[in-house]
Amino acid sequence: MIMKEPILSIFMPVYNGGRFLRSGLDSILRQSFQDFELVIYDDGSKDDSLTICQEYQSRDGRIFLESGENGKSIYKMNEFIQNAKGKYIGFVDDDDQLDVHYFEKLIMLLDKTEADC
Helix, strand or coil, X not given: CCCCCCCEEEEEEECCCCCCHHHHHHHHHCCCCCCEEEEEEECCCCCCHXXXXXXXHHXXXXXXXXXXXXXXXXXXXXXXXXXXXXXXXXECCCCXXXXXXXXXXXXXXXXXXXXXX
């Protein structure tokens, strides 16, 4: 089966975000716009962040997870930009709480205005 490319590719760096990571991930996964991939990079967290990310990855096939040593997230972000599959790319932090229509409104405005951003 051939999988179509997502419209939106999202990058989330994570570092010791265990306290609020679940609510941030939940706010992404309950978006009204669902055509996205989420690339998470755990930047050497010392708390339970990696375990939480692994749990979410096992539940949702749109989540891709990498982990490495602290201080490498900027390199992974640049790699993400080069390899993102979506028409659009976005960035969220591990403590962001997104409105349920955030991606939908964003994509609609980008398509409507043909903005180059």
